[in-house]
Amino acid sequence: MALFLFLLLSLISFPLSSTEQACSSYAFSSSPEPFTSCVDLPHLNSSLHWSRSQSSAVCIAYRAPQSPNGWIAWGVNPNSSSMVGTHALVAFHHSNGSMVAYPTILDSYSPSLKPQKLGFPVYNVSAEYVKGDMVIYATVGLIGAGEGDAAAKFNQVWQEGSRVVDGVPAMHSVSGDNVLSKGSIELK
Known part of the structure; x- marks a missing residue:
């Protein structure tokens, strides 16, 4: 019994790894600014952090666990809650070892994932x-948010994949959390 109690206390006292850490306790190593709000997303062990920089823009950080060979993406779908139509930010390691981050539009179930201009302003994209x-960082103009809006509610989609081929993220899994990683969010 004493051994069981010792093992239980040992497990409880271990600090959480970053992939299990609540968003509110995550410390960014090179964040462009502090984030005032966050939410742990219900799938893929990821989180979204944000601060309203102006009444019609928000600084975001999307964070997800990933291997060095994989990729992550987070985006906004202005018209529906599905993947198709999402205006996304994608990040992965370039073949030279540096991180790459850029905007793209998911225009089909087999998108090119090449850099594209989004239908709303996006600035300072980095990873x-x-x-x-x-981690993807960006300043995003909020769709439908005008001067004085207290909050902006929109559809979001997030994703991850295990491979990048010739500088382009390869297809993600089409089961489990990968097909559930969508929802709405209100940025206050």
Whole structure:
């Protein structure tokens, strides 16, 4: 019984790894600014962090655990809650080892995932890889948010895949959490 109690207390006292850490306790290593709000997303062990920089824009950080060979993406779908039509930010390691991040539009179930201009303003897109987490940073103009809006509610989609082929993210899994990683969010 004493051994069981010791093992139980040992497990409880271990600090959470970054992939299990609540978003509110995550410390960014090179965040462009502090984030005032966050939410742990219900799938893929990821989280979204944000701060309203102006009444019609928000600074975001999307964080997800990932291997150095994989990729992550987070986006907004202005018209529905599905993947198709999502205006996304994608990040992965370039073949030279640096992190790459850019906007793209998911126009089909087999999108090109090449850099594209989005239907709303996006600035300061960057990414980093720290302790098994990939992070995308950006300032995003909020769809439908006007001067003085207290909050903006929209559809979001997030994703991850295990491979990048010739500088382009390869298809993600089409089962489990990968098909459930969508929902709505209100940025206050």
